[in-house]
Amino acid sequence: MDWTQEEDDRLTAYYRDLPEERLLHLAEQPEELTPIAQEILRREIALRGLDLAPDASKTAVEEDHDEESWLHDPQMLRDYAERAPEDCTFLFATISEANAARAFLLESKVESFLVTGQGGVMDSRGPRVVVKPADAEQASSILAQSIPEHIWKELEVEPEDFISPPCPMCGAPEPLLLAADPVNRWTCEECEHAWDEPAVPEEKA
Structure with a gap:
């Protein structure tokens, strides 16, 4: 799927409304998400300052990102x-x-x-x-x-x-x-x- 602003906005709003437990659960199963969803999920988790298990937040689209990439x-x-x-x-x-x-x-x-x-x-x-x-x-x-x-x-x-x-x-x-x-x-x-x-x-x- 091509990365569009419309899809970005839709997923951003969706993850914004999810409870922390659900976000962390999704982060443990990145293979079930599209690359777009993986990246926006990572963004939402970073914005909330949530702690993940080692490597749980590593997805296909962020392997080259360090922990300060949000800046x-x-x-x-x-x-x-x-x-x-x-x-x-x-x-x-x-x-x-x-x-x-x-x-x-x-x-x-x-x-x-x-x-x-x-x-x-x-x-x-x-x-x-x-x-x-x-x-x-x-x-x-x-x-x-x-x-x-x-x-x-x-x-x-x-x-x-x-x-x-x-x-x-x-x-x-x-x-x-x-x-x-x-x-x-x-x-x-x-x-x-x-x-x-x-x-x-x-x-x-």
Whole structure:
């Protein structure tokens, strides 16, 4: 079966409504699922932060994926941004504060991603950083501290200066920030285009 957006949406909605026990049971029998169903089941299990028996989550379509692949999957990021538990979501007054918090987490080896909260009609929560359920407690402990001055200096940006760029393909606002090192890498929620911001040239002494 060809992978279509319609089938993706249908299976995503189906697995979203299943209880955890049923999801885990299906994960133990991947051979009975189509490749599309295997991948979307894996996505739903990852979004819920469920624990599987060793190799239970390994399917034909994810053999080349590592456990952090959700951070580089635009569809999974969009789903998770909408449904992340409160303890996995950290709200900020400005985008620059959220970006600094994300850098602070990354310095402590905690992966996260930034949702800018700009221009989304259905999103009134504003800038926020989202982490996986397994990292929620550690992230909360880290962000309870003041962000070190060296992080602000490394970002070289004042709060009012940090503006997320619109998608260069479709012009949609509020992209997701996938990475910030060595340059900002964004993905569009509307057309799924991904791009890197040009590196800022270093000033000559």
